[in-house]
Every structure is written in structure tokens, then in C-alpha cells.
Amino acid sequence: MSVEVTALGWALTIGVILGLLALDLVLGTVRPHAVGFREAAAWSVFYIAVAIVFGLVFATQVGWEYGTQYFAGYIVEKSLSVDNLFVFVIIMSTFAVPREHQQRVLTFGIIAALILRAIFIALGATLLSLFSFMFLLFGLLLIWTAVQLYRHRGEDPDVENNVLVRTARRLLPVTDEYVDGKLLPKVDGRRVVTPLFIVLIAIGGTDILFALDSIPAVFGVTEEPYIVFAANAFALLGLRALYFLVTGLLDRLVYLSSGLALILAFIGVKLILHWGHGLDHRVPKIPTSVSLVVILGVLAVTTVASLVRSRRDPAARAHAGAVLGTPHRDASEDHSRPDAGRPRGA
Numbered sequence: 001m002s003v004e005v006t007a008l009g010w011a012l013t014i015g016v017i018l019g020l021l022a023l024d025l026v027l028g029t030v031r032p033h034a035v036g037f038r039e040a041a042a043w044s045v046f047y048i049a050v051a052i053v054f055g056l057v058f059a060t061q062v063g064w065e066y067g068t069q070y071f072a073g074y075i076v077e078k079s080l081s082v083d084n085l086f087v088f089v090i091i092m093s094t095f096a097v098p099r100e101h102q103q104r105v106l107t108f109g110i111i112a113a114l115i116l117r118a119i120f121i122a123l124g125a126t127l128l129s130l131f132s133f134m135f136l137l138f139g140l141l142l143i144w145t146a147v148q149l150y151r152h153r154g155e156d157p158d159v160e161n162n163v164l165v166r167t168a169r170r171l172l173p174v175t176d177e178y179v180d181g182k183l184l185p186k187v188d189g190r191r192v193v194t195p196l197f198i199v200l201i202a203i204g205g206t207d208i209l210f211a212l213d214s215i216p217a218v219f220g221v222t223e224e225p226y227i228v229f230a231a232n233a234f235a236l237l238g239l240r241a242l243y244f245l246v247t248g249l250l251d252r253l254v255y256l257s258s259g260l261a262l263i264l265a266f267i268g269v270k271l272i273l274h275w276g277h278g279l280d281h282r283v284p285k286i287p288t289s290v291s292l293v294v295i296l297g298v299l300a301v302t303t304v305a306s307l308v309r310s311r312r313d314p315a316a317r318a319h320a321g322a323v324l325g326t327p328h329r330d331a332s333e334d335h336s337r338p339d340a341g342r343p344r345g346a
Helices: 007-030 037-062 064-094 099-130 134-151 163-171 195-219 225-237 239-246 256-279 288-312
Strands: none
Touching: 007 037, 007 099, 007 225, 037 064, 037 225, 037 239, 064 099, 064 195, 064 225, 064 239, 064 256, 064 288, 099 134, 099 195, 099 225, 099 239, 134 195, 134 256, 163 195, 195 225, 195 256, 225 239, 256 288
């Protein structure tokens, strides 16, 4: 059986998401300003509350089996989005983005991520419905990603050597100044691009890589495209506020990459077992409720262990981990700087 979502249900869901996205866009672009802890905390609580309320309403309408799938998918995507924040911090620091312009960058990055993930969700759902062996391929992809992430857990992606960034720098006239946060200003009568434009390209490139991992991961806890879309959208919408809330705390999550690698490997195994169960019913399946407990347990242990390690060893620093894109950059030198772990201009 699959959840039945009417055209009205889809329209209402997309309407709510677009409304929240418009609100985020207004906050991030119309009134650029440095976001303080209190403001970031308030908006983070708001977006999490909206996601929870949606899940509760959804569960009462279609049943708690699907409600559990939504919450499991939301938690998976939310935990993976924290790894996004690591990379965003690296990008902001690498390109010295002024704090008052960081909201705009994050908001457009979230829009790009939503568009890309909607495309990947439609593609993934189509492939899974047509070819059952895609569960096997998605599972193997997640296990490979988990192994790579764990092997390179002490590294950060080399943003400046990203192929999109290098190409943009080579083909476009790039100024060294941010020019009041504009993307394509005129300088001395000549149209140029600012570093903010390059930052958007860098974030767009990372959005593609994260979508390649996160979409198979959430399909590991639910096969319903509607739930996959909703879980992704609500997890991403609060990313701007969450960035300003936890930027100073990210360095302390020293075991986050290891924990995420374990979660991805677990979901990969779950997908492979699901494929095997379709061939032979003697192959066991992992229920969504068990997945939810495992994911929450791994995140809890990872967080507590990270905080204990950081307290015992103040010099320990977390890294985003690297999966694709060589050469990798060992961020140990960056974290030794006084401004490490936070964007310049903060």
C-alpha cells in the first residue's frame, strides 16, 4: 500500500513550503544584517516546530506508519544538513563573506538545494518504481559514501579547487570586492562578478553532491515520494537560522562525520535487505521504527561523545569529512587560526 495524497494535499504542502521560503528570502535579502544568537534560536525553534506540527497533522490523516516514516526521514535529512553547515562555514570563511551578506547566500543556497532535490526525488522515485535493483544500487552507493566519509573524516572539502569555482574564475571577470552584496555590478563601466557570485556557485556545487547522498538515504526509510519531498523541504527550510545558531558549536561535534557515516551505512544495508526481501521473503527487512531508534541512538551517542571529547581535549576540532573531489584539504591548519570555525567578518 502507498499513501494517497490528493492534488489539493500536494498544493497545500507546496504552498506552505513556498510561503516559508518566501519568508526566509525576505529575511535574508530585503534586510541584510548580522544575525544574533537570540534571533537565530527563535527562528530555529519556529522551523522545527512547523516540521513537527506538519508531521503530527500528517500522521493523524494517514496513520502513524507513514507518520513514523516522515519523522525518520526528517531526522535523517536534518542530521545530514548539519554536515551541509560544516561546508557552508568553510565556504564563508574561504571567501571571507561579510556577515551581513551571509543570509542572502544561505537563502539562495537553500532554494537551489530544494530545486535540485525535487528533481532527484522525481528521478529516484521513477527509477525505484521501474527497476527494483535500484534499491541495491542506492544501498551500495550509501555504503560506499559511508566508507569514504569515515576514511576522510578528519578532512574538509577543498572549496577553492572545486571544478565549478575554478571554471568560473577562469571564464568570468571577478572583482576582489563584494560591492554592497551585489552579484553583477558595473565597475568602471564594465560588468563584473563579485566573490558573492562565486560563493553561490560553490554552494550550488556542494548542493548537488549532498543531494546525491541524501535522496538515496531518505528513500531508505520511506518509498513515498510525498514523504521524501516533505522531509527534505522541512529539513532544509530551517537551515539558514540553524547556521547562525550552531556555527560556533560545529567545531565541537568531533565525531559527527563518523556518526553520519554509520547512519548512511545502516540505511545502505537496509536498502539492500529490502531489495533481497523482494527476491526472497526469507531475507529480513528492517522496520522503519527500528531505523528511527537506530538513527536517534547514533546521533545521541555521537553528540554526547563529541561534547565529552571537546571538554577533555579543547584542541580537538571537528571536520566536515570529504567524499568526492580531490585533492582534499586537511583543515587542521585552518582550525589553528583564531577565526577558525566561524566565517570571517563575524
